[in-house]
């Protein structure tokens with residue numbers, strides 16, 4: 298039985314980001330944590346400084362900085378990366394521009410320097426919004442550079458008379474310029490290292506596919522009697538130097554580069570070959586195999602034909618193949634999604650909605666989809682016994698599944714207490730470390746034989 302990690306352990310994982318992906322994700326996460334802490338500390342110091350001088354307008358601005366720092370920290374903690382970035386960049390953009398335009402107005406004695414921070418901010422935005430749409434990817438950086446240009450070329454200020462004294466600004470100019478240039482240098486270095494790592498990972502993934510370094514692990518799914526009813530196929534990369542690499546380290550990158558298409562095809566084909574092999578073994582014959590399908594893969598025009606061709610080629614019972622889609626896919630293109638799902642369902646393939654509860658799919662959307670199963674996301678199971686919201690969400694998902702005639706499986710079940718709670722709430726299928734970790738093929742077969750005979 299796995300105990301719930303202590304707060305210290307969670308903080309440690311939060312910083313190290315142990316299994317959360319690429320090095321650049323980790324680096325970016327740390328940069329966001331540092332930025333939020335700097336916002337908090339600077340906000341407090343400046344608030345005290347200005348409060349002692351009775352400049353209450355500035356104290357209000359510092360409060361905004363403190364609140365924003367807290368918000369960015371919380372959003373990073375909860376892994377809402379996009380929202381954390383949006384808050385971080387909009388607040389910094391407003392505050393730096395405001396300080397440069399109001400407090401740091403240039404004159405013949407002392408030039409302006411605060412606006413220089415807009416340069417590292419623009420470079421950081423290029424990294425943070427790297428995977429966003431074009432508008433965000435280049436929009437934030439362009440805005441930083443535009444405001445920088447206006448502030449560098451004029452002595453314009455919206456509120457004349459609030460500028461700091463010249464002697465403060467004169468010495469401040471050197472400090473600010475050095476700090477901004479150091480930040481710019483550090484960020485350019487990170488940007489360059491990041492690009493090099495990304496292209497290295499891409500070529501490594503291509504080699505991995507060609508050299509057959511990918512492998513499927515199987516995580517048992519059991520019913521309330523402990524019987525194995527199926528498995529989820531989870532991709533692993535047998536890296537020659539790094540050993541077994543988790544998909545969290547490379548799936549996102551494979552999606553961005555399009556490599557997920559050939560990798561996904563390999564997963565589907567291997568899963569179908571496995572179903573065929575299991576059909577020959579009495580204790581394995583009734584197993585269902587769930588396969589994760591990425592959005593890019595599903596959106597391919599030939600996806601349905603590809604799945605049907607594999608079912609025919611391997612002569613498998615299509616109802617043993619379950620495709621796992623995530624909620625984000627449901628929101629994106631309902632028409633195409635429903636059409637493709639229905640075509641596959643007509644041939645017997647079933648669908649599960651993965652990570653259910655974490656997205657924004659509406660009930661009307663859900664009703665239109667030919668789903669068979671809802672998978673309660675592991676984050677709710679993790680908090681089930683300690684957080685009233687998670688508990689309510691779990692009960693609601695189970696009730697929803699029952700009313701829509703869908704089966705419900707809970708993933709990430711780690712303790713007996715969680716399983717008991719789920720069982721009492723009406724959930725009858727489980728997947729998680731309590732029952733078994735994802736296993737290589739032979740170990741999974743032994744596990745199934747032991748539990749199903």
Ligand code: C2E
Pocket residue numbers: 516530531532543544545548561564589590591651652675708709710711728729730731735
């Ligand atoms: P997922 O689909 O949500 O898969 C469940 C993940 O939770 C797996 O991580 C599994 O090892 C882990 N897990 C299972 N039980 C427990 C538990 O009790 N506690 C905890 N903490 N974790 C548990 P894994 O194998 O690292 O996979 C991560 C993600 O990578 C998957 O999340 C899925 O989104 C993606 N993935 C894996 N294989 C494939 C694949 O073949 N194709 C695609 N497109 N994505 C894949």
Ligand code: CA
Pocket residue numbers: 529589621651
């Ligand atoms: Ca899954």
Ligand code: CA
Pocket residue numbers: 651652672674675708
């Ligand atoms: Ca999941």
